[in-house]
Every structure is written in C-alpha cells, then in structure tokens.
Amino acid sequence: DDWQNKLDSLKPFVKAKESQCVLAESFLTQLNQRQRLSDLEAKELGETLDIFHQDWDQLELLPEQFEAPLANRFHQTLSHLHERIDFLKKNSRFTAGLEKIIHKAETQLQKPHLDTGLIETLTNDWEKQKQPEDPQLKEEYQKQFSRLIDQLRLLETKQKQNQEDALKKIHTWLCRIETSLEQDQLNDSDALQKEIRK
Secondary structure (H helix, E strand, C coil), rough: HHHHHHHHHHHHHHHHHHHHHHHHHHHHHHHCCCCCHHHHHHHHHHHHHHHHHHHHHHHHCCCCHHHHHHHHHHHHHHHHHHHHHCCCCHHHHHHHHHEEEEEEEEHHHHHCCCCCHHHHHHHHCCCCCCCCHHHHHHHHHHHHHHHHHHHHHHHHHHHHHHHHHHHHHHHHHHHHHHHHHHHCCHHHHHHHHHHHHC
C-alpha cells in the first residue's frame, strides 16, 4: 500500500516530465520538416531550447528508476534539436550564395540582350559555391539553376541568329548603296543608310 501510494504521488511529476519530452520531440519533428533557418530564426530557437532546459530543471527530481529514462529521453532530444538547428543554419548560409546567382540569371532573362560570356560566368560562380548539406535541397537548387541556364542558352542562340540575320541584311543594303552610288541615285542610298544605322 505504501509503495502504491508513493507511485500515485509521483504520477503528476512523471506526467509533467513526459509532457516536456513530448513537447521537445514534437518541436524536433517540426524542425525535421524545414530545410533551412535564418540566423535570426536559429537564435530565437536556441533561446526556446534554453527555456525548455530551464523548465526541465525546475521539475521535481524523481527516484532514479523513473528519472533516468525520462532524463535520457529529454536530453537526447534536446541534443538532436541543437544539431538540427546548426544543420539548417548551414543550409541557409550555403543557399544564400546560390540564390544570388539564380537571381542574377533570372534578371538576365528579362533583358533584351545577353552579355557575352554570361552563361560561362554564372556556371563558374555556381561551381565555386558551397552546396547545401541537405541532398533534397541541393537537388532542388541544381534543377532550378539548370533550367535557367537552358533558358539562357536558348535566348543566346536566338540572339546569335538575330545578329547573323541583321548582318546579312546590312551586307545586302551595303551592296545596294554601292550600286546606288555607282548609278548616282543618292536618295536610295540615304534611305538604306538610315536602315543600316537602325
């Protein structure tokens, strides 16, 4: 009876510690669904974990056979939380550089004329960047970058074709100007000269 009474009296304290464990575990589940964290988010989460720890320390110390498994469970989860936050923070730092390159590529797609050597420059910059440790995140960024490079290559091909077509027209007009000048038809040559300048 004494033992049963003692167990009954410990139940609320055991329940409180179990609740703290469940809270930390659900927090870890949420973080496992994230792919990155900003420095500010990581700092706020670190402060939250400190509060978790303080709350745990304020709970009643249980007899060893109850305390040990719950304490191990809680502290192990807390350790996983800290590791996950560091991992997500690293991902965020690495993706910042990749996002700048992606933004640059997207901006270039909006321009009417591509700079010479742009694709090579973007590719070299991309290869120099540290990649996220998360394989799924790394693959997502790589797919996005590859898609943009394909669009830029297509645009570059069209641009080259347009330049070649324009040069052919200019060559034809120059030949016509030459003919006009030989025949003293200055009005025709002025009109063609305007077209060439355009």
